[in-house]
Amino acid sequence: MSGQTAIRIDRLGKRFGAGPLVLDDVNLSIETGEFVCLLGASGCGKSTLLNLIAGLDRPTTGSIDVPAEGAAVMFQESALMPWLTARQNVELALRLRGVARTARRTEALELLDVVNLADAAEKRPHELSGGMRQRVALARALAQDRPVLLMDEPFAALDAITRDLLHEELERVWRRTGRTIVFVTHNVREAARLGQRVVLLSSRPGRVAGEWRIDTTERRRIESPEVAALSIEITEQLRKEIRRNAA
């Protein structure tokens, strides 16, 4: 499984209408089963890049290769359908994937159990806390059963305690399902905590400004010294990028 390329981005450029260049000459190749964190300051084009990978938008120049099955996506807002219960939200994904009506319910409940939400299956999004909503969104993304999972700052709106927990949750799911994950964040420690590889994007235009690989990803905690050390290094580079924009 290892070594196969899941996503290949080649000399990618993106510009909205007549606006400035948002992404410029981005080259990236992500292996199957890899957990890559995309890091960058606000407005540097992280979401744009993710949307391009997801096929929600088309590149201006360059090319993107993704698996034929496509990618599942999770956003910062859980974007659950507010009129459906947690289970029905997951079932919607199954239905759109083409799962037979009879199998949907069981599978949805199983997926909710994966994110420890079996008890909240019949609750509606507004009855769930932010962390629970994101876990439902994760279950929904898993329901799509696509080899690639794209995540756009999925934990940014959560409080720190919940976020720490969901880091563990996500790592567990990743290890268990072997998905290829591209995780967008502007939290340096989060990237250092989660990723096997951290890719730093520069701003205006977005370019790859740095890349770090983490050797041992098991038993990491956000307080681990190796995470802190890497964070200091990445922060240094990131602040350099930010300072470039002050002038």
Place this chain on the structure above:
Amino acid sequence: MSGQTAIRIDRLGKRFGAGPLVLDDVNLSIETGEFVCLLGASGCGKSTLLNLIAGLDRPTTGSIDVPAEGAAVMFQESALMPWLTARQNVELALRLRGVARTARRTEALELLDVVNLADAAEKRPHELSGGMRQRVALARALAQDRPVLLMDEPFAALDAITRDLLHEELERVWRRTGRTIVFVTHNVREAARLGQRVVLLSSRPGRVAGEWRIDTTERRRIESPEVAALSIEITEQLRKEIRRNAA
């Protein structure tokens, strides 16, 4: 200056209407110029405690002593008046403090300069980023010129990069102005990064469940090993508290 008690909380209890006890037998004494972080899970009563200190609500039992001049408060949402510019928002605080009309403008601009926002003085809140808005709110709180500053998760809604920066900003302001600061958060690392003392509140009802004092508060960074070590310790205790609620 050291050693004087700024805030003394004595056997404090709070209950809303006929609801359950939210705060129970809270005892706390905060010295003048001290930076105390109040830490606790969601809904444990941190905001309730802060509102009681601020005088926005009255305790059910027990007593709170605060300096006669009262306290300035900062909330999670900047709560700036959307129809006023940054400068006018600060001037509003000055006006309500009783500063003469002629002096207000200069003082407001000086305060905005303290938070590095002199250039954005004439912008309205919606034209500012979240981080800039919170800095305006900080300037407004400083404009009140009260010895105590209460902050209720002021940086929780910001992205990590901005938050790290505002930590430095707040520390700088604290050192420069010598305010007594009570800072509410549920981010363990934030508490360990900022406070001279961290107070952990338990949930349902809220009680003081632990207290840590930090020796050297200078040149701390959020990635510093001593912050990480303390975080691990506090997290341990906090998770114990949370787990208590699972049953």
Place this chain on the structure above:
Amino acid sequence: MPHDATLLDERDAAARAAAADLARTPEASARTADHGHDDLRSLEAGLDRLQTSPDRAPSAWRRFTTSVLPPILFVVALIAAWQLYVVIAQPRPDIVPGPVDVFNAIVLGWESGRLQLAVITSLERGVVGFLIAVIVGTPLGLLLAEVKPLRRAVGPIISGLQVLPSVAWVPAAILWFGLTDATVYFVVLMGAVPSIVNGLISGVEQVPPQLRRVGTVLGANRTRLATLIVLPAALPGYVAGLKQGWAFSWRSLMAAEIIAMGGTIGFGLGSMLQQSRELADIGGVLATVLVILVIGILIELAFFAPLERRMLRRRGLLQGGTR
């Protein structure tokens, strides 16, 4: 670190192998597969418990005393003051009738059967007209909401039509359809359709773009996106439009009934109002105004309010949803 430096380390094979290992565990029976999962599970359960507080709906008695009782008391006080004034000041009964006169007028109308007839006629017309408006307005609204160039062209015109008082259509309708029920229905349609169309358009416009994107990501085609996501999401706006459409139907109906009397037009509340006016019967006029008001409020309370409340509560858009 220079701008284009990359720190690549190829020694991640071990971690990858471990991941692959775990991936082989079937999802369904995963309950206890992971190491430390139980710990996580209890932590998450605790946090979930802490972060969701059960909806405590206010007690029925409290709701009654805070929101039902005060207006009733106010109305009773108002009536008492009115009766007192009439008793003390003895105004001319053809200018200021007492509450008793108005009540008598209602009783009289009831006993003669005119009131029931008028209420039934008006309600029937109002409801039928409203239903026709819904049938006409819904596809029109959907069309405009989904076809953007069309919306740009027709949308402002429809909004403009909402500004036009529907009474203004009465004279034209009388010329076109004579004094027949067609006139009444035409006026009702001209009043209600723009509201319904606008409600639907704004409902669709207010669908968070994120929901559409999720739909696309989940693999929905155009039709399924519309039926499974856009339409349910636009429901609150649609219901608001329907509610407003009903208000306009009722208004327009009354206008049409008051102005277009005679011919083959049946006897509705508007006609009754106008008749009372012609007989200089102020008691009858006020009684009819009261009936019109009460019916308007009743329809809203009995039909639209619960519909809207249920929908909003399901979506947590009503006060009482915790977050």
Place this chain on the structure above:
Amino acid sequence: MPHDATLLDERDAAARAAAADLARTPEASARTADHGHDDLRSLEAGLDRLQTSPDRAPSAWRRFTTSVLPPILFVVALIAAWQLYVVIAQPRPDIVPGPVDVFNAIVLGWESGRLQLAVITSLERGVVGFLIAVIVGTPLGLLLAEVKPLRRAVGPIISGLQVLPSVAWVPAAILWFGLTDATVYFVVLMGAVPSIVNGLISGVEQVPPQLRRVGTVLGANRTRLATLIVLPAALPGYVAGLKQGWAFSWRSLMAAEIIAMGGTIGFGLGSMLQQSRELADIGGVLATVLVILVIGILIELAFFAPLERRMLRRRGLLQGGTR
């Protein structure tokens, strides 16, 4: 760690001393006082620059082609189709007049001076009635918004009154005031005041409680809280109420003018409409309907739309505000 354990360490004196040291620096001249402040300053500047993108207002030309041109083209096409139909199908001109006939009716009305008279009379009445409604509704709304028991009692009644079609007041008003301008103003008031009051109430209700608390924390007393914070914050709701109040004024005015004709009531657009109907002059009827529609739209475009837009833009509530 046991439940009540506390880890107190008293060796924070050094840090405290340092803080006290720095606190002595006067605030005003603090620009370069802190160590590393310049570094922070440049970082913050960079971040601020990155996180705020300048509002790029769409070009006037683009706004014209996307939102002004399409409805105009649509109307032109509609008129062309109508004329074509009239030319080809030759319908009876007293049932379906051509656009040319309607245009001629307008020209005729203009040349005889009746159109100007009607427009001026109606506009004057509408504006005067609306202003009275504002003068009556604003204090009433403020009172209801600020005195909670009163709001509980009277609020539902006022909302209910909004459901009552204002035409229903016309017969009663005629009985009370005869065919005089007082009748017209009464009907306009009954239509507009509830909207304005409701707008103000909901505006005040929608003031984020956080803003009130900030006001209290900043040391505002009751009066200053109301004038400096609650009122400006309630402005959007108030303006929305005013806009709706105007729409109701205009509607009610037309209803009153159409039904209450003769007497000393001046000659307004409603009267003109009714006259055209009595003369079976369908061209005149449609011409008047058109004038009523255009005036309604114009007032909204020329007065309320810019007012509302400016206010919303200042508060960043309009699309175009970045965050």
Place this chain on the structure above:
Amino acid sequence: APQSAAGQTAAADAAATTEPAAELRLGYFANVTHAPALVGLEEGLFADALGDTELTTQVFNAGPAAIEALTAGAIDATYIGPNPSINTFIQSGGQSAHIVAGAATGGAALVVREGIDSAKDLAGTTLATPQLGNTQDVALRSWLADEGYETDTTGGGDVHITPTENAQTLTLFQQGGLDGAWLPEPWVSRLLADGGRGAHVLVDEADLWEDGAFPTTVLLVRAEFLAEHPETVEALLEGHVASVAWLDEHADEASTVINSVIEKDTGKPLADEVITRALEHVTFSVDPHAETFETLVENGLEAGTQKDGSIDGLFDLRLLNTLLEADDGEPVSAGGLGEE
């Protein structure tokens, strides 16, 4: 009630406590049955009689509007039909107005389409009247009741009665939406002339009344005005009596004078044949035929268009009778319903 009492005693001690009004506001319809008003205005007879009191006029289309204006104090006196007068008197508990003179009698008929030749043919038809509860409406309802038909005020029953504006009635009759209508002049004549569809008179209201005399138009004065300015009312009556006399004397000129006022007020004159026929069927007289009013009330009650109540005191004919006596004329009777 005090006001009413004041009104009744006012005329007696008028000279002592009152003075002429500065202005008299008079209402009338631009209609053949209101000819005394039209002639009095056109020939200046009112102006002569009123002297310093300024006369302003208001034209109404229907009785209710005139009553509303009277009630609201927007006019002081009006020419009007008997039923609206009865209505306002009863509704106000006798405080609103008094009839001070008659103006016209006769001139109402049921016109029907071809194929309806007797009352038997009316079953299931739709008939129009000018207005619910007005003289013709009540007449039609009581006549139908006598013929054994049931009707009601909501348009139901064996014969459907739909009160419809006169102009609309003509259009609807032409289009076939109505089978007939009980109308006053000049609409009877207009329907006969322009209605088509074999329009003919089925019932002439004159045939239903003793002597063929029934009130069509009376002169109604606001009670307060009558109490405060009896001199002015007397002057108005003087002009009114002169008008009626003029109409009597100038029968040939009358149609031209009337038509010119109608044209002035409505923009359209009546056709010559219409006005000629109309005038043939209307009689102008200052006698209000008070004796018929009890019957009118009974009919109204039966028809359900009237509230029950006393009309005692509706008439105040003292000023009229003073004038008539001075001219050596016969006094008119209040039929026991008021002062004579």
